[in-house]
Amino acid sequence: MKTFKDYPALRDHIATHEKTLYFSSQTSTVIPFNFLEGEMVLGNLSTIAGKIRLLADGVLEISGGVTWKDARSFARSKGRDLLMSPTEESAGVLAGIATSCTGERSFGFGTLRDQVERITYLDFNGAEQILSRDKFLEDSELLREYQQDFLPYQKMKNGPFPRLERETDLMIGMEGQLGVVKEIHLETVPYKNLNYFLIPLGKWEESCEMHLDIFNKVQAFRDHILSCELIDENSLRYLGSDRIPKGRDIIVIETSSLEKVYEEFLTNLGMDLEDIIELSEGDYHHLRMEVPRKVQEDNSRRAVIKKGTDAQVSPENFGKLLGIYKEMGKKGIPYILFGHFGDGHLHFNFLPDKEQVDTCEDLLKEFYKEIKLLKGSPFAEHGIGLIKQNFIRPFLGENQFEIFKDLKKRYDPYNQFFPQGFLNL
Ligand SMILES: Cc1cc2nc3c(=O)[nH]c(=O)nc-3n(C[C@H](O)[C@H](O)[C@H](O)COP(=O)(O)OP(=O)(O)OC[C@H]3O[C@@H](n4cnc5c(N)ncnc54)[C@H](O)[C@@H]3O)c2cc1C
Incomplete structure (x- = not known):
């Protein structure tokens, strides 16, 4: 070096x-x-x-x-x-x-x-x-x-x-x-002064009606909500965090327009406002960063190359993306789901043991076929590097x-x- x-x-x-x-x-x-x-x-x-x-x-x-x-x-x-x-x-x-x-x-x-x-x-x-x-x-x-x-x-x-x-x-x-x-x-x-809120909701695998409702509503607040992130219950359990509601997925938002977002967004979610928790900036970043960091550290310790997704789809296809992840979650391999919810861009990570790694690779190949059909972006954030090269070819043509x-x-x-x-x- x-x-x-x-x-x-x-x-x-x-x-x-x-x-x-x-x-x-x-x-x-x-x-x-x-x-x-x-x-x-x-x-x-x-x-x-x-x-x-x-x-x-x-x-x-x-x-x-x-x-x-x-x-x-x-x-x-x-x-x-x-x-x-x-x-x-x-x-x-x-x-x-x-x-x-x-x-x-x-x-x-x-x-x-x-x-x-x-x-x-x-x-x-x-x-x-x-x-x-x-x-x-x-x-x-x-x-x-x-x-x-x-x-x-x-x-x-x-x-x-x-x-x-x-x-x-x-x-x-x-x-x-x-x-x-x-x-x-x-x-x-x-x-600008910023505020952070945690919105607890049911598990996405059981019903994603509420998730999709929030997803659709938040689109109108891009000038007032800077971030809108999902951390699912599997991720929270994986972290072992006891500071957040148990047995629920959470959506966390960052806003620079407290009053508007409170009055026009949070109060219109059809939820009991007492369930929504205000977070400090430090807690928000900590919570958000700990999940992918732990995945990275665990993979590195177990010498397993990451088996996760980085796909983004257009808003009208977001429900379909959740449906695809739901099917992937039924394969008997532990997984977590988190990421940039408001942008229709989530990271589904398998947490395989060594024997399950090849199955994950096959499942990911199938996953990218579906993303291509949805005209989604397979790698919206983390790039191609070396480990995504296996999956990129079908997205490239002669011009590229x-x-x-x-x-x-x-x-x-x-x-x-x-x-x-x-x-x-
Ligand atoms: C917990 C966690 C969370 C993450 N969250 C995000 C996220 O929210 N958004 C996101 O985009 N990514 C995220 N990533 C991925 C990663 O952090 C980004 O890809 C980041 O930009 C890599 O920066 P780095 O300094 O670590 O670069 P490296 O990993 O050291 O290098 C990455 C690439 O950049 C090239 N490179 C580095 N420096 C230069 C330079 N000066 N000139 C030219 N090429 C250069 C290298 O050749 C290599 O191809 C996350 C990763 C982890 C582990």
Whole structure:
């Protein structure tokens, strides 16, 4: 493994064109880093000193090993707030560009793709190049066809292949395959007082009527509710948490408009308001982060590669998605369900023992067939990395493969940036 202390050292390494998988905090759920030592050259970027600066108009300039947690505290110390809030706060912000990371606040604020004004990256010679969100990519017939194929995913957090429209898209969701992201300009908003509520409801497997009612109602509150997340009863039991109502699923919301949300949303859910619990911000984040963290830790301890989903569907298909998960839950393998409920984007995770791993793989193959039929996005958040490559091919056609080849030739002529990645499929 190579560890970089500063950008000059990184530039020197890049200029050798040695094939390298650069990484930041290694929280990717689609790259099994603990299986890769000795398999490929890994380049540690998290050791490069982080720098954050507030520019005019509330834009943050971020470079080096800054995490989302660092960026949020810095923004708040200046009376600003991030629009993006990935659940794993120890992940790197620059890595977030590479993975096109999304998160809880995508419900209220949309995607990172639209929040990044400018990206500076190091190209295959280690030279700095600047990409602007305001500039469109050079037009071509092939690109137009690729963009046409992307249309069904335009409103999703991420599609099965990256959006290619503006210059900054060349780094967003490319998983580090075209260069190393060095610095970004990220939009922020003025900090507002926030409130958090926990809504208990029955188990989704028994009846999802209430879940769907909340899902439909919450869509009208995207300007007032920043996040709307589900943690099911299986997840809560798996956590062993005793601070929350037992035997129930929960939906947690984050709002910046207390009165409106209380009077027009919570009071219209047909529930006893006394059952709804106000949470502190710390409890909300803790609760939300603990489930996927425990899955990641348990899988790593048991040397099992994660068997989970990351699919998003359009609102009209959300009931069908829950139906598919219900069937998957009947296969006799323990599972949990949690995630970005308001966005129609949930993570169903099998918790298999070693003997059940192959069955999970087969079930996931069937799952992606159904997602394709629903025109959903198979990987809306965590990307493709290495472990989702098995599932991506049916979502790609000639246009995508041709564009991928062209991008690699132009931006990575020595095939040195994460050569095992999806662009080389
Ligand atoms: C508990 C948990 C919760 C999570 N929640 C979310 C969530 O809400 N939303 C979400 O989007 N993801 C989530 N993830 C996945 C993961 O945190 C994200 O993919 C994150 O962006 C990875 O950041 P990292 O610093 O750990 O990157 P790494 O895992 O180190 O690397 C990930 C990828 O980014 C590339 N990369 C890293 N740094 C750079 C760089 N400077 N330039 C170019 N390429 C680079 C690497 O080559 C690799 O392909 C979660 C993961 C866990 C374990």
